[in-house]
Amino acid sequence: ENMMTAISAPREDVSKYAPKLVSMTIPTDKIRDVIGTGGKMINQIIAECNDVKVDIEDDGRCVIYHFDREMLNKAQAMIENIIRDAKVGEIYEGKVTRIEKFGAFVELFPGTDGLLHVSKISYDRVEKPEDVLKLGDIVKVVVTEIDDKGRVNVSARDLLEKPEGWDEAQKAKKEAFDKRRNSEGGERRVFKKKD
Structure with missing residues (x-):
């Protein structure tokens, strides 16, 4: 009851002055991509995100630290883009x-x-x-x-929306091509090497 007189629910985030962290896992085969040649990529992330601190362990655990939530989120998004893989259907x-x-x-x-x-x-x-x-x-x-x-x-x-009759048009083109090929050369012949 005493707590309710001070604050009715937990705050959505800590004070803007409080240190914050985000934890994520990087596939071990992608760690070198995040770090980059000579640390180029990780240094670029740090520079673009207002000196964010990034710790990456050998097992892929990654922790990002900063006071500014926006910079934390930006650094996380940059790392996720580096380790991301395209998937069929996306x-x-x-x-x-x-x-x-x-x-x-x-x-x-x-x-x-x-x-x-x-x-x-x-x-x-x-x-x-x-x-x-x-x-x-x-x-x-x-x-x-x-x-x-x-x-x-x-x-x-x-x-794109498939044009009306597109399948039939493709089938007609294929049949015309096959007919032309057969009339020009007949069936394919297989030649065997003589002994």
Whole structure:
């Protein structure tokens, strides 16, 4: 009852002058990414977050200390971006960072790019990626595949509404291609090496 006369519920946060900490776990194989070459990445986090203190143990335990809750949250978000992995089915609004003949590379989050193949840009035929994309464009994409080497493939087309009759049009194109191939060369022949 005496406590209730002073304060009716716990405060949402401690005083702005009180030291605060956030604890998280980093996968051990990502510790070197957070620290960076010669401590470059961890020093950048410290500098950008008003001299936040970061302790990382060998087992991946990470504790961030600061008086300012905003700086704590910013440092935590920066570390989470470094250790983050893309997952199939996740949707991102990424920036086009490179354009090649076969497609464009889209930065999903810092340190991770996805390949947007020219065939996955739109349902309409795109001859060259630069016809519809330019460096710095923000593109909404979905992760469609991550291969065994960790390369990420994305699609913008899969997030668009499928045009009416698109499946039938694709089927007709395939049948026309198969018919043309068969008329030009007939069935595929297998040649065996003579002894």
